[in-house]
Amino acid sequence: MASTKKLVKGHMIDEDGEYKTFRIDSTYHKIQSKLSEKVSVEHRKSQLRFFKESVDIIGVKSGDVSKIAKEIYNSLPDKDKLFIMSVCEKLFSSKILEESFIACSWAYNLRKEFVKDDFPTFERWIENYITNWAACDTFCNHTMGSFIDYYPEHIEELKRWTKSGNRWVRRAAAVSLIIPVKEGRFKDEVFEIADLLLDDKEDMVQKGYGWLLKVCSHNYRDEVFEFVQKRKHIMPRIALRYAIEKMPPEMKKLAMS
Numbered sequence: 001m002a003s004t005k006k007l008v009k010g011h012m013i014d015e016d017g018e019y020k021t022f023r024i025d026s027t028y029h030k031i032q033s034k035l036s037e038k039v040s041v042e043h044r045k046s047q048l049r050f051f052k053e054s055v056d057i058i059g060v061k062s063g064d065v066s067k068i069a070k071e072i073y074n075s076l077p078d079k080d081k082l083f084i085m086s087v088c089e090k091l092f093s094s095k096i097l098e099e100s101f102i103a104c105s106w107a108y109n110l111r112k113e114f115v116k117d118d119f120p121t122f123e124r125w126i127e128n129y130i131t132n133w134a135a136c137d138t139f140c141n142h143t144m145g146s147f148i149d150y151y152p153e154h155i156e157e158l159k160r161w162t163k164s165g166n167r168w169v170r171r172a173a174a175v176s177l178i179i180p181v182k183e184g185r186f187k188d189e190v191f192e193i194a195d196l197l198l199d200d201k202e203d204m205v206q207k208g209y210g211w212l213l214k215v216c217s218h219n220y221r222d223e224v225f226e227f228v229q230k231r232k233h234i235m236p237r238i239a240l241r242y243a244i245e246k247m248p249p250e251m252k253k254l255a256m257s
Contacts, residue, residue: 210242
């Protein structure tokens with residue numbers, strides 16, 4: 001009988017607990033090599049100004065990162081899900097921004113193969129490896145957004161994330177619903193998560209749920225306006241401004257009054 005394999009803290013194990021060896025190092029080093037060819041000191045300097053927190057950036061333009069991610073992925077002779085997730089683990093664990101973007105891209109490539117048991121791995125990646133808004137949003141908008149679409153019962157886990165001591169996990173609770181609500185899904189859950197994050201003290205979290213409300217307003221403008229109006233006296237101004245950004249001037253004026 002074939003063994004059942006799964007990813008546990010970056011290692012492949014079978015049902016007997018024996019570690020499996022995958023040739024991930026050569027793939028990882030190939031990615032590093034390709035990125036190093038595109039490094040720009042000036043681009044690195046320009047990108048650092050978008051972050052208040054310390055971020056490890058080597059200075060590769062996003063277009064080049066996307067091209068490298070696509071070219072190497074397409075060249076892989078083995079696109080086994082667990083192999084790809086092992087490479088993603090290696091990329092995320094470096095905490096280099098450009099490498100994390102490739103991990104986000106490759107994880108999203110697997111979306112049609114997502115299963116419920118992938119959630120603990122995704123959660124662990126967010127908790128342990130995501131340390132800035134760019135990696136958080138890239139991973140959560142696409143990979144987590146798709147996962148929630150497949151398994152909407154895990155929105156309960158997003159609600160749990162709002163109580164995390166990790167600000168990026170709390171931001172993830174909001175931004176994981178950006179694309180689903182843009183397409184008209186999970187309106188009620190958006191308001192519930194925004195309420196749970198309403199008085200968060202971290203500006204990155206405030207911006208995260210404010211952004212979520214702004215996207216929600218594309219399809220549900222009146223409901224978002226009512227939500228803001230009822231809470232504007234306690235809602236952080238930065239979150240409020242994000243939420244009403246796309247509303248007509250008269251609605252903005254009322255919300256800000």
